[in-house]
Amino acid sequence: MYAEWSPGASLADRVACLWKQDCAEEGTQIVVPDACVDLIWGPEGPHVAGPDTGPVPVRMRAGDVYRGIRFRPGALGGLLGVPAGELRDERVSFADLGLPADLTLEALAERLRKSAAPDPAAPAIAAALRSGSSVREVAWDLGLSERHLHRRAVAAFGYSPKTLQRIVRFQRALSLARSGVPLATVAAESGYTDQAHLSHEVRRLSGVPMSGLLVAA
Known part of the structure; x- marks a missing residue:
């Protein structure tokens, strides 16, 4: 089952939604391009899903649990220390980008305040x-x-x-x-x-x- 909800006022200008997916059965889900960057906690560990240019099949097993934070298109800014272009079609671990595995919404909001703002255009x-x-x-x-x-x-x-x-x-x-x-x-x-x-x-x-x-x- 998939669900998403608002990130709250402190993140709404940068974050499109928070989401979760609980897998009841085994199968493959196709992730399609949406111009977004997601922070994802899943069975393979916390990672960043960069902006995709084509379909990405994700094999899911019964009992798998995914949680995510989806950034609005163009709203990543300097949070990860690299431009979005370097994340295109990539899945990168939190550790490789200097993010803690237990990142909370409060800590994320603080990091966003301290990082370079998104391109205003x-x-x-x-x-x-x-x-x-x-x-x-x-x-x-x-x-x-x-x-x-x-x-x-x-x-x-x-x-x-x-x-x-x-x-x-x-x-x-x-x-x-x-x-x-x-x-x-x-x-x-x-x-x-x-x-x-x-x-x-x-x-x-x-x-x-x-x-x-x-x-x-």
């Missing part, structure tokens, strides 16, 4: 790319060169602007589909050329068709 970058603006348009609107935008996006999100756009568009489509919106409408409202384009991108990013993601949810 990160929310605007993500929102503009999610709305369908081109990389050139986003750079122009923020007063940046495309090269500078690329560097800031990789540091904050772990992705180039084009990859970030694909992933936030995919997540918007997934949210709409899970709410019951017809796939043709999902494609149009998420910025895909047509439903075939949506289907192609969903398979590239998740490894399964949209129907598979909806059943899993």
